[in-house]
Amino acid sequence: MAVHAESANLAKSLFLANIDPRLQLDVLRQVESPRLVACDTMNFWIESRRSDLLELLKRVDVLLVNDGEARQLTEQSNLVKAARWILERGPKFVVIKKGEHGAFMFTSSSVFFAPAFPLEDVFDPTGAGDSFAGGFMGYLARTGKLDEAHFRRAVVYGSTMGSFAVERFSFQRLIEIGQAEIRDRLDDFRRLVAFEEELPA
Amino acid sequence: MAVHAESANLAKSLFLANIDPRLQLDVLRQVESPRLVACDTMNFWIESRRSDLLELLKRVDVLLVNDGEARQLTEQSNLVKAARWILERGPKFVVIKKGEHGAFMFTSSSVFFAPAFPLEDVFDPTGAGDSFAGGFMGYLARTGKLDEAHFRRAVVYGSTMGSFAVERFSFQRLIEIGQAEIRDRLDDFRRLVAFEEELPA
Numbered sequence: 001m002a003v004h005a006e007s008a009n010l011a012k013s014l015f016l017a018n019i020d021p022r023l024q025l026d027v028l029r030q031v032e033s034p035r036l037v038a039c040d041t042m043n044f045w046i047e048s049r050r051s052d053l054l055e056l057l058k059r060v061d062v063l064l065v066n067d068g069e070a071r072q073l074t075e076q077s078n079l080v081k082a083a084r085w086i087l088e089r090g091p092k093f094v095v096i097k098k099g100e101h102g103a104f105m106f107t108s109s110s111v112f113f114a115p116a117f118p119l120e121d122v123f124d125p126t127g128a129g130d131s132f133a134g135g136f137m138g139y140l141a142r143t144g145k146l147d148e149a150h151f152r153r154a155v156v157y158g159s160t161m162g163s164f165a166v167e168r169f170s171f172q173r174l175i176e177i178g179q180a181e182i183r184d185r186l187d188d189f190r191r192l193v194a195f196e197e198e199l200p201a
Numbered sequence: 202m203a204v205h206a207e208s209a210n211l212a213k214s215l216f217l218a219n220i221d222p223r224l225q226l227d228v229l230r231q232v233e234s235p236r237l238v239a240c241d242t243m244n245f246w247i248e249s250r251r252s253d254l255l256e257l258l259k260r261v262d263v264l265l266v267n268d269g270e271a272r273q274l275t276e277q278s279n280l281v282k283a284a285r286w287i288l289e290r291g292p293k294f295v296v297i298k299k300g301e302h303g304a305f306m307f308t309s310s311s312v313f314f315a316p317a318f319p320l321e322d323v324f325d326p327t328g329a330g331d332s333f334a335g336g337f338m339g340y341l342a343r344t345g346k347l348d349e350a351h352f353r354r355a356v357v358y359g360s361t362m363g364s365f366a367v368e369r370f371s372f373q374r375l376i377e378i379g380q381a382e383i384r385d386r387l388d389d390f391r392r393l394v395a396f397e398e399e400l401p402a
Contacts, residue, residue, distance in 0.1 A: 078321060078322070078323075079319065080319050080320065080321040081321055098302070101299070101302040101303075102302070102303070102316065104319065110392070111319055111393055112393065112394075112395075112396070113316040113319070113393050113394055114394075114396070115303065115314040115316065118280065118281050118305065118312055118314070119281065120279060120281040120282055121279070122279075149396070149397070152395070152396040153396050155396070156396050191311070192312055192313065192314050193313075193314055193315075193394040194313075194353070195313070195315070195350070195353040195354050195356070195357050196350070
């Protein structure tokens with residue numbers, strides 16, 4: 001797989017979505033000095049391309065997987081142990097998504113958790129994970145800041161975009177919404193987890 | 202079931218733990234003007250004592266149940282809808298516990314979520330729900346304040362006590378810990394969900 005567009009070769013933020021790890025490695029080699037590299041994977045590659053996947057892990061900053069994939073990859077049922085196993089193999093950040101049960105982000109020295117937004121009607125969960133990845137990468141690419149505080153907010157942006165994605169079929173909701181809806185939902189997320197004496201308005 | 206001790210009749214905070222709703226109602230009648238009444242229940246009573254349980258719900262401020270019980274009671278698979286169903290039948294606060302996936306608290310105008318603390322070793326989950334209830338009621342009884350901010354913090358205290366309970370068999374861990382350990386874990390909870398630009402130390 002060749003990266004044709006010159007702009008793609010110069011991408012600062014690279015998300016290697018779920019394909020054969022050999023192709024992910026091939027794409028990665030063609031991009032010149034990206035500042036941020038994240039990847040996804042799935043059960044099929046974990047089983048059939050394990051050594052390539054481990055090679056890829058050495059070269060990415062972030063692994064984004066769901067809880068089942070994290071457990072399968074690491075052979076650890078406990079997610080804290082699974083995250084540590086992954087962190088020892090390359091990535092500085094491991095995001096473990098649990099669908100309706102929210103998402104963890106682990107670093108070697110911290111854990112962050114963002115709930116999934118509690119929706120009354122989930123129309124179609126297809127694409128929630130990719131929408132999460134889009135919100136996550138988009139926030140980091142836009143701000144250009146790669147400290148932990150920004151990664152935490154990236155997880156919340158990811159959860160926000162995932163929550164919109166499931167409200168309608170396909171990407172219908174994502175093309176409807178604008179910055180105002182996104183800001184409102186971010187505020188809802190803030191209220192959802194706030195437990196200081198003074199609650200946010 | 203008679204409440205014998207005079208002090209019990211005068212209790213300001215009453216937690217009606219999981220027994221036959223007829224007995225819960227009987228106990229409730231014997232307590233003089235409690236400020237706060239919460240109750241728990243289970244699948245067996247939801248099925249066999251439904252009308253008594255609905256009678257009880259009219260008279261409690263808080264229902265604390267797990268997600269399975271909330272769904273069974275309300276016949277709603279969606280927890281937001283299940284919570285609304287319950288809120289329309291008496292309680293001002295509905296706490297829905299999801300075990301390792303955390304706990305929601307719903308009011309008619311808000312939702313709060315507290316994750317379960319991510320532990321590397323869960324020794325024995327028995328008693329986590331009752332420890333949660335103890336932390337929750339204990340915090341409210343101690344502070345004496347019954348506004349939403351305090352209820353939210355009560356959920357976090359509940360999650361904290363539940364997280365200690367599962368670290369050892371039975372109540373062993375609960376008798377070991379003191380205020381310092383509890384404060385440390387509350388700080389860990391704060392860091393776990395923080396996503397503002399300035400992260401707490």
